[in-house]
């Protein structure tokens with residue numbers, strides 16, 4: 205059997221796309237392989253949200269030059285824009301460039317070379333190695349935050365028809381999946397472009413009815429679009445997990461405005477308060493950019509202090525990275541030095557480590573329900589409804605099971621415990 209190798213960096217959307225590509229390649233008879241040198245087909249799924257990610261992608265593509273001999277090398281993800289000619293000049297050893305989600309271009313390429321049967325649906329996922337699955341519900345983004353390349357690479361918002369999403373989840377559940385994570389750059393705007401104008405709350409309500417499905421998550425939410433109706437529905441639907449990803453990006457109103465985020469600090473704080481009132485034990489995650497053009501020490505301090513007040517479970521912090529073509533890169537001067545950005549990032553990381561240590565420490569001695577996803581470094585691992593990563597050791601096989609774990613050790617990033625019985 206021939207092999208394929210797939211390398212993925214970036215967001216959950218990229219991971220979901222890679223799952224789809226893997227599923228297609230396995231349907232046409234390829235086997236996954238961890239080493240690119242042993243593969244006949246290599247797929248690189250790229251991210252260019254920050255320069256550091258783009259640098260990793262460039263290095264990876266160039267490193268594969270010497271390995272190439274006779275292999276098919278395909279490049280997808282956000283590095284692929286409409287000007288493929290420029291990419292072809294830079295990377296002549298790459299055989300195929302296809303935009304995110306343009307799976308049919310990969311299948312057409314392989315069909316044309318007699319490597320795949322004609323007409324197989326490359327969008328169809330037939331196997332799921334894990335009990336939890338990503339499901340795309342909306343592509344693209346209409347927001348044009350001033351720093352962000354995503355709308356330029358993934359296009360405008362396109363919701364999938366609700367019936368199609370429900371059908372996909374039903375098929376996944378019938379193949380053993382018990383948890384789904386609905387994906388989109390801005391899931392709260394799901395449905396606005398569909399004829400019947402369903403909302404994310406409507407979709408959650410439909411999915412909540414599916415027998416055999418135990419958990420529903422969704423990400424990413426946008427603070428300007430998250431409304432009380434959705435919060436109320438989240439609180440009421442028992443399968444919707446107590447976990448929300450709600451990027452704040454900055455804690456200063458002038459910076460938020462320059463970022464074109466469409467909300468103020470006060471509106472964001474009010475939203476968090478309403479969410480916590482309705483869903484008291486919810487775990488909240490956020491994203492922050494430090495060193496945005498013009499960000500003064502005082503403005504950064506406001507972000508830092510706000511993170512200390514709001515106490516998120518997880519904070520993803522990034523140094524601002526100018527992305528060619530975005531509004532910020534065209535109009536604003538990248539005037540915070542690289543060293544200063546790193547200092548601010550490390551300050552946020554230090555603060556968050558303390559906060560997460562305290563939040564997770566409260567789980568010591570408690571019994572939590574874990575959906576076991578598989579094994580890592582000799583231990584079973586899985587997640588709680590609040591998205592905490594939990595490890596435990598046990599002889600029996602637990603993949604796909606819901607187990608109760610008594611927490612014996614905590615850290616800012618994960619929990620460890622002993623099995624305290626099956627939960628479902």
Ligand code: SAM
Pocket residue numbers: 215253254351352353354389390424425426451453491492493522523524525526527
């Ligand atoms: N749609 C989500 C939102 O509204 O926040 C997130 C999408 S974005 C691909 C993921 C994260 O990357 C953002 O939350 C932001 O913190 C970060 N990011 C995006 N562009 C960036 C840039 N130019 N420099 C640094 N970080 C950036």
Ligand code: SF4
Pocket residue numbers: 345346347348349352353354355389390426
């Ligand atoms: Fe980028 Fe803003 Fe869209 Fe998120 S909402 S993908 S940060 S433009």
